[in-house]
Amino acid sequence: MLIPWRLGRSLLWDATCVHTLAASHIQATSSMVGAAATSAEQAKRRKYENLDSSFIFVPFGVEILGPWSPEARALFKELSKRVIESTGDPRAGSYLGQ
Template sequence: MSLIPWNMGRVLVWDATCSDTLALSHLHETSNRAGTACEATEKAKICKYRGLGSEYVFVPFGVETLGPWGPSAIMLFKEIAKRLVDITRHRRAGSYLGQRINLAIQRGNAASFFGTLPKGTPFNNIF
């Protein structure tokens, strides 16, 4: 939740979720069209938070492990990026934010992968 009002005096509340693109529950849809898992996640989050009061602006932030972002995540990112550029006057501030988010997803993917390896494998020495 934002600490300061986001829009028309209302605070921003968001729920970020990273869906596994290759999970069996998503694979049928994601193999046909990129981004379907994060779109479904965003829709589920909207249903979950529908009882939130009118004093809040709720935005689901859905991304997938292989890169796609949901429509709400893209819109929120663009708005935050615009505000960052306006405040910092640095034209690449929004781009840096996007890179950091994508890097966090990649780090999560790496952690998930290395978590499946048996203890004592040579890869454990990397981290």
């Protein structure tokens, strides 16, 4: 994002959508909701571990059957809050989610 996100630092995010029922994820996703999204989030974090500290990086992991990773949920919540504040429309967060 070109607009400074926090403390004058720009936000960089990388979204990944993983298949909940893929053979590589089925064991984890059968015992924990969102396991594949969380795993994808961790892989993105490793991929960008050497990123310049002047940026804020957020991995955004989602699964095709619906679950979102913890950081994806937190970023969405923050984006929704900011959209509501900037528009004054309390429904703006719901629109963003759609």
